[in-house]
Amino acid sequence: xxxxxxxxxxxxxxxxxxxxxxxxxxxxxxxxxxxxxxxxxxxxxxxxxxxxxxxxxxxxxxxxxxxxxxxxxxxxxxxxxxxxxxxxxxxxxxxxxxxxxxxxxxxxxxxxxxxxxxxxxxxxxxxxxxxxxxxxxxxxxxxxxxxxxxxxxxxxxxxxxxxxxxxxxxxxxxxxxxxxxxxxxxxxxx
Numbered sequence: 001x002x003x004x005x006x007x008x009x010x011x012x013x014x015x016x017x018x019x020x021x022x023x024x025x026x027x028x029x030x031x032x033x034x035x036x037x038x039x040x041x042x043x044x045x046x047x048x049x050x051x052x053x054x055x056x057x058x059x060x061x062x063x064x065x066x067x068x069x070x071x072x073x074x075x076x077x078x079x080x081x082x083x084x085x086x087x088x089x090x091x092x093x094x095x096x097x098x099x100x101x102x103x104x105x106x107x108x109x110x111x112x113x114x115x116x117x118x119x120x121x122x123x124x125x126x127x128x129x130x131x132x133x134x135x136x137x138x139x140x141x142x143x144x145x146x147x148x149x150x151x152x153x154x155x156x157x158x159x160x161x162x163x164x165x166x167x168x169x170x171x172x173x174x175x176x177x178x179x180x181x182x183x184x185x186x187x188x189x190x
Contacts, residue, residue: 022105022129024172036070037063040089041109044074053085060093063104070105072133076123077116086123094127107131107174112161121168132165134158135176142179 027034040056043049051059056074063071071093076083086108094106106127110116112134124130136158137146143154158175165173 024131034069036072036107037068038072039063040085041072041074051085053081053088056085057088057092060089064093064096067102068104070107070131072107072109073124075109077110077119083119083123086120087126090124090127090130094124094129097128103128105129105131105172107133109133109135112136112157114161114164117161117165118168121165121170125169129172130170131172131174132170133174133176134161134165135178136161137179138177139179139181 040051040059044051060071060073071089073089074082074086076086086106090106090108093104095103097103106124106129108120108124108131110120110132117132117134120132121130124132136154137143138154140151143149143151147154149157162173162175
């Protein structure tokens with residue numbers, strides 16, 4: 001039997017046979033590819049693709065059956081409906097542990113500001129594996145014209161907001177560098 005990310009024939013990182021521990025930002029099997037699905041957030045941005053809470057939950061349950069590693073469930077601070085959908089997915093799908101120990105990470109997308117992060121944490125914290133997915137404009141053109149901030153100011157915002165997310169109790173924080181194609185040698189050290 002070949003090792004999977006959830007079942008191991010050898011001792012796992014927790015010292016027992018069986019389920020491997022999920023550790024944010026670490027993949028215990030070098031050739032494993034972690035799948036992140038954005039259907040519930042990014043997919044809904046297509047014209048005419050708005051979904052009800054029930055439809056989002058149904059899709060999340062299908063992603064669970066596909067054993068997707070990370071489900072980006074939505075943008076909780078965008079609306080009360082999106083908040084409720086993400087919270088419902090976190091409570092239901094985010095706690096549906098199968099016999100192998102698999103349970104997906106449930107992520108909520110938010111801008112790099114404390115209000116959005118706090119709302120997102122309230123929505124995803126009910127999952128066994130909650131994730132806050134922050135993003136911030138990082139290209140020189142976006143920093144200058146969209147944010148009206150210097151590179152150093154943007155780096156400080158990124159550091160401060162990740163620190164704030166950690167202070168809420170979240171240990172799995174994803175940072176997205178918006179418009180990173182034009183990043184031009186900016187290195188973000190969080």
